[in-house]
Amino acid sequence: AQKVTQAQTEISVVEKEDVTLDCVYETRDTTYYLFWYKQPPSGELVFLIRRNSFDEQNEISGRYSWNFQKSTSSFNFTITASQVVDSAVYFCALSELYNQGGKLIFGQGTELSVKP
Amino acid sequence: SQTIHQWPATLVQPVGSPLSLECTVEGTSNPNLYWYRQAAGRGLQLLFYSVGIGQISSEVPQNLSASRPQDRQFILSSKKLLLSDSGFYLCAWSAGTLSYEQYFGPGTRLTVT
Numbered sequence: 001a002q003k004v005t006q007a008q009t010e011i012s013v014v015e016k017e018d019v020t021l022d023c024v025y026e027t028r029d030t031t032y033y034l035f036w037y038k039q040p041p042s043g044e045l046v047f048l049i050r051r052n053s054f055d056e057q058n059e060i061s062g063r064y065s066w067n068f069q070k071s072t073s074s075f076n077f078t079i080t081a082s083q084v085v086d087s088a089v090y091f092c093a094l095s096e097l098y099n100q101g102g103k104l105i106f107g108q109g110t111e112l113s114v115k116p
Numbered sequence: 117s118q119t120i121h122q123w124p125a126t127l128v129q130p131v132g133s134p135l136s137l138e139c140t141v142e143g144t145s146n147p148n149l150y151w152y153r154q155a156a157g158r159g160l161q162l163l164f165y166s167v168g169i170g171q172i173s174s175e176v177p178q179n180l181s182a183s184r185p186q187d188r189q190f191i192l193s194s195k196k197l198l199l200s201d202s203g204f205y206l207c208a209w210s211a212g213t214l215s216y217e218q219y220f221g222p223g224t225r226l227t228v229t
Contacts, residue, residue, distance in 0.1 A: 045220040
């Protein structure tokens with residue numbers, strides 16, 4: 001069965017601190033994709049990144065970086081030098097390659113609050 | 117570029133009234149389309165998805181239904197709303213049946229009174 005766990009319900013940091021959002025997943029497939037989405041207070045989910053199960057290279061995009069480790073079934077997201085605009089709910093999601101309809105399995109989300 | 121529209125943005129409806137939420141996608145053909153509901157507490161619940169015109173798959177039995185009358189139009193309906201139908205409804209599209217990322221619309225906040 002597929003499952004995504006985001007154990008951190010809420011995180012609060014002060015601006016300029018680094019913060020890591022954890023994501024642990026379960027799947028029986030060898031080919032799958034992992035995603036991160038950001039949901040700001042406006043409500044719309046914004047796609048951040050997709051990684052496939054064969055690519056374990058870490059990825060960096062500006063202040064964002066992602067650490068994918070198959071050995072621990074984790075796909076963690078780090079924001080460096082956080083800013084108030086990073087305040088949002090962040091969702092991790094999983095999709096097995098041939099699942100019907102391309103469905104995503106979402107974690108429960110982590111609410112990040114960055115205080116000035 | 118592709119865009120996704122949802123309307124209305126907010127809606128307040130009495131219990132027992134009908135519902136129709138509309139979602140349209142521009143700039144792509146034959147997208148997969150999805151309806152999600154997000155209740156208080158943040159979890160995203162997939163309600164329906166569609167891989168083509170007239171093809172609807174239901175994930176959760178409830179008093180809601182979905183239809184796809186045109187390639188890029190997805191409608192969420194109810195004949196009689198319940199209090200438990202309140203929530204934030206999100207429409208999303210993706211490029212195909214494999215595991216592509218989904219892109220979400222702005223959402224409709226529904227309050228059933």
